[in-house]
Amino acid sequence: IKAYVKSDLNGSPTINVGSGSEIDTTNQESEIRSIETLAIDSSEIKENQNDLVVSGKIDGGISTLEFTNRRGEPGKALRMRLKGKDNAVTRVVLWGKDESLLPKVISQDAKIRLLGVRTKTGNQGLEIHGNEATMVEIDGGKEAEPVIVRIATINRNEKERILAIGIDDKKNMVYISDSSNMLSSINNGDVIECMPSKVFGSSLTIDNDSFVRKIDNDSIPTLSDLRTKISE
Template sequence: MSESQNLIDKLLQLKPELTKDVIDQKIAEKKEKIGSGYLTDEGAVFLIASDYNVKLDETSKAEISLKDLYAGAKEISLETRVLNFSPTKQFSRKDGSTFDLRTMTVYDSGSTASVKLWDEKANLPGIENLKPGDLIKIIKAYVKSDLDGSPTINIGSGSNIQTVETESQIPMIDKITKDISELQEGQKDLAISGLIDGIISGMKFTNSRGQPGTALRMRLKGKDGSAMRVVLWGKDESLIPNMISQSANVKLLGVRVKSGNQGLEIHGNEATIVEIEGGKEAEPIIARILSIVTTEDGKNMIIATDNQKNIYNINDFSNSTSICVEGDVIECMPSKVYGNSVTLDENSFVRKLDNDETIPSLSKIRTKISDVKVDQTYCIESIVLKVPERKEIQTKSGESISLSEMFVEDDTGQIWVKGWRNQAKLIDKCELGEIISITGLNAKANNFGEGRIELFLTAHSKIIKKN
């Protein structure tokens, strides 16, 4: 007789008002709620017993797999591999005392689980040397339910973790890594890979508890060309190499997939391992300046292109481009290059070069409206078909944000051009029937599921009237 059947029989003895059919139904409900990949029948019976305030004897197995975990298990031992781990954090109890906590995600051949290391176990000797994919043995741990009901392994005073050097059937990280194109909503504890699609940017914010926070944002593209937005909470730009080429390879260990405003998104946290293909030193870029926008504080925001027609957003914080005008060919040594986002600071240099006909001018870099695709940067020339309109959009926080939009066309098609905040002012200055040249537009899918593409002005965008 199976262990789960033994437990069901014990529960029926202690709760005779239940029936086997009722218990089977509740097992199915528990597994559906938590996920069959994270809960066995045996674990589900323990949860059901807890709902009825009944205590069942623990399983006699000393060493189990992740799929066999259940809340209430004690002194369990298991062999698994490391997926990711967080830095140690210190927290305060209500009585003012403090405790240390480190979290880790582990996996085996079919499941994953979260591990919490408490107090001195958070800083076990050698734990900082653990790497993703390392084989470890968890010894005499106990299991509790996490906030979402899934079982979590806890490493306390009587528990330990040891590295294992033997062969194992548990696959290495590369074998479980999924491409962006394979992801589905609700998946968690994933190892994923993709290509940089656009820029990588940092974000600072204040959370609901009034505490400052950071995040990294990027887009990753899969083998089939599909792209997903990525938000890594608790990460900052210190993780990023100074030089990241466009379409660089990225691997993220320990992320989940959830639905966002514009489709599926990938979310990570402080424990997520980020591996970005790149170099410590930026390399020189030779490009032609297509447009220059000077901000109120005197910073130049430049759109430029190289001889491969790659478009760059150049942020000049050092006034290095003050000698330059639109159309110039320059060589610059940036401090950072994130995809097509280039940063110039006091450690950068810029020099003007003789004209290079292999680098296209603005007229040759423009894209026809019919060729516009989502998530790319474009320069277009078009005629204004409708008088620009301005709206005030109310955000969830109560903030009112300006949005201006105009409808334009060229000889291949029509499209909406929109601008938020300061960029809305640029659209407001346009008039019906004007022929305009616009640089630095981002193409995005319409938020309302209409399937159409819209163009959005950026901080680097410039509108030039041609008539």
């Protein structure tokens, strides 16, 4: 009630509901199929499909793309990759979305479902594209837990963001992005305990809401422990 329809970036109609709108549920039976029956695996998509419900697992990291649209206005898009049942990987771009819609903690191979997407052939093959009306359902948590790693490499990029690679107690690599200079006094080989603001698989985000401290912890492998001879 009191909703309106407008076109998205691709010219498709979308229903917009504002603060003055109301949504009423009905108990009437409907022949409309449920979301569960509409969903297909990301390995099953084909060319030129629209209004899809696609499920899969997140493969790798999630990033935000900033761009200028055809009206000259700044915009954002969320980029990720989905892995299907056959382990095939599909690139995903959700126009008009950013990381604010994601849980703070997303594990490796987290399950995800995209509602209202289409397929498009890009430079790297078949892709999944969404827009502002696309709904994203993803397994994740609200609170991050402390992480302890030994810093293997650390440097500053062109955006004055500190980037580091750490190793945890299981010798897994952890990728750290710090926008608040909390790692400015940390050196290669140091062990840190941090409370990240976001965790996307093996990628941690540190900002002003995070906590970082240098600690002594002999249970974390040293850099020499990680070196492997070619003969091995």
